[in-house]
Amino acid sequence: MPLKRDLIVQAVMTRMAGILSTGGYYSNLGSNVFEWRPKVVTEGGGGYVPTEQAELPAIHIRDTIDDPSRMNVKGDERHDLSLEVEIAHEAAATGRTMRKHIEDVRKAVGTDTTWGGLALGTVQSTPTETVRIQADRTFFRSLMHFQVQYTTSKLSES
Secondary structure (H helix, E strand, C coil), rough: CHHHHHHHHHHHHHHHHHCCCHHCCCCCCCHCCCEECCCCCCCCHHCCCCHHHHCCCCCEEEEEEEEEEECCCCCEEEEEEEEEEEEEEECCCCCCHHHHHCCCCCCHHHHCCCCCCCCCEECCCCCCCCCCCCCCCEEEEEEEEEEEEEEEECCCCC
């Protein structure tokens, strides 16, 4: 039986891959979507590079925390799953371009916050933070965190 957490992450990956200008979005961020892409430290330990230059812009998805600490009235566990969505922008990206990328991700999440009925709902849990990264090359990174609430049977992942 598939894990509900895995099904949710796969639904997020699929939805992010659908961010294409032909689908009514501002950008084609969906062309480069990665799950748990390693954060590469550049030669000499001097920086953070999540993607190759040719892959920018890109989206990185990480399911960092799953807190099953609450029970509902039926005795099922309610999970709070923390999703980290990182947008890696090109060095030449303008503020307007980065804001459009952020809006595209928010629009994609808002399409169906239950991920096809797998979850109770999804909210953005922290403000979006955009920073300039200087490693062996320069690029920008926008980091967004979403909280996905879902239920499973007690002490089960399904």
